Amino acid sequence: MxxxxxxxxxxxxxxxxxxxxxxxxxxxxxxxxxxxxxxxxxxxxxxxxxxxxxxxxxxxxxxxxxxxxxxxxxxxxxxxxxxxxxxxxxxxxxxxxxxxxxxxxxxxxxxxxxxxxxxxxxxxxxxxxxxxxxxxxxxxxxxxxxxxxxxxxxxxxxxxxxxxxxxxxxxxxxxxxxxxxxxxxxxxxxxxxxxxxxxxxxxxxxxxxxxxxxxxxxxxxxxxxxKVKKRKNCPTCNGNYEFLNKKTGSQFIALCGRNAYQIMPMKKLSIEDVYEKVKKIAKILAYKDYMLRFSIENYEFIVFPDGRIIIKGVKDEKIAKSLYSRYIG
Ligand SMILES: [Zn+2]
CATH class of the missing domain: 3.40.50.720 (NAD(P)-binding Rossmann-like Domain)
Structure with missing residues (x-):
């Protein structure tokens, strides 16, 4: 105290x-x-x-x-x-x-x-x-x-x-x-x-x-x-949870202004799975229990424990998708 x-x-x-x-x-x-x-x-x-x-x-x-x-x-x-x-x-x-x-x-x-x-x-x-x-x-x-x-x-x-x-x-x-x-x-x-x-x-x-x-x-x-007033027809206040009930699938999200894409795969891969896949072809930059970082071609990949992958250096969704399917998916 x-x-x-x-x-x-x-x-x-x-x-x-x-x-x-x-x-x-x-x-x-x-x-x-x-x-x-x-x-x-x-x-x-x-x-x-x-x-x-x-x-x-x-x-x-x-x-x-x-x-x-x-x-x-x-x-x-x-x-x-x-x-x-x-x-x-x-x-x-x-x-x-x-x-x-x-x-x-x-x-x-x-x-x-x-x-x-x-x-x-x-x-x-x-x-x-x-x-x-x-x-x-x-x-x-x-x-x-x-x-x-x-x-x-x-x-x-x-x-x-x-x-x-x-x-x-x-x-x-x-x-x-x-x-x-x-x-x-x-x-x-x-x-x-x-x-x-x-x-x-x-x-x-x-x-x-x-x-x-x-x-x-x-x-x-x-x-x-x-002043903020309670709204009678507010969906949330009426128990209609539009955002919570949304289905999420495989997603490619452009990270705002960063030349990077985040990929949320449908099938979750662990950091170890990805490491085994890429260890022979990639330059491994960091391999920790909270993150795997490696580079292939001129792109940097970061893999997180929840299965998300960020690819740095990509401006285009098509390129992000093809890099993902070529090396990981
Ligand atoms: Zn409300």
């Missing part, structure tokens, strides 16, 4: 509050800019169990805004969940931290969040946010929506029985600006992640939290609140 002395002095927390935090469980979905800052705040505050879920690996241009990572993580293309785990372990060795390298999808989300007191959205896309919205509504788990783009950010607390994300944003926007085209100011990330983690602590402590959405523009020093 001594390490939390300055937090226990706060009348908002106190010794009883700290004990509550120490037995609380939070799942963070996405461990990029927002997620790594949230994980950092929560680990230092003594949240008893933190699960960090991420599908990606650290790259040099992440370091501008992804506060936990360093050049060595980028050099090793370390999965973000693992890099995050390594840092949190050093920050607080007394709490439980579970790294999960996975793409959150309709088939795994419920098992990933089951038993957790709170879910934090630190993803970068609306599809996954609507999926979190469905899964948390169904399992009655509070969650916090957070998003950042350019100098602006938004966050909203979503509690069981209250307005949900689809009450606020009705459907998938047809196109959204992305960080690849708009950029991100790192102080916007710090502000939004810090406000969201403050609200997270309040939810875990059973305190009242803000019911409006909060909009921030860090560059202009603007803070606005937006």
């Amino acid at each position: 001594e390490r939390y002395a300055k937090q226990i002095i706060l009348k908002e927390v106190g010794e009883e509050g700290q004990r509550k935090l120490l037995v609380s469980k939070v799942a963070i979905i996405g461990c990029g800019a927002l997620g790594s800052m949230m994980a950092n705040n929560l680990a230092r505050a003594g949240i008893g169990k933190i699960k960090v879920i991420d599908r990606d690996y650290v790259e040099l241009d992440n370091l501008q805004r992804q506060f936990l990572y360093d050049e060595e993580d980028a050099k090793q293309s370390l999965p973000k969940a693992i890099a995050c785990y390594n840092k949190l372990r050093k920050i607080n060795s007394e709490i439980e931290i579970e790294p999960v390298i996975a793409d959150v999808n309709p088939s795994n989300i419920e098992s990933l969040i089951k038993g957790y007191d709170l879910v934090l959205d630190a993803t970068d896309n609306m599809e996954t946010r609507f999926l979190i919205n469905d899964a948390c509504h169904k399992n009655r788990i509070p969650w916090i929506y957070s998003a950042v783009i350019a100098t602006e950010g938004m966050t909203l607390n979503i509690l069981p029985g209250k307005a949900c994300l689809r009450c606020f944003i009705q459907s998938m926007p047809s196109s959204l600006p992305t960080c690849e085209t708009e950029g991100i100011l790192n102080t916007t990330v710090a502000i939004v992640a810090s406000i969201a983690t403050t609200e997270a602590m309040k939810i875990l402590l059973g305190k009242d939290v803000r019911e409006e959405a909060l909009y921030v523009d860090a560059w202009r020093n603007e803070f606005l609140t937006i």
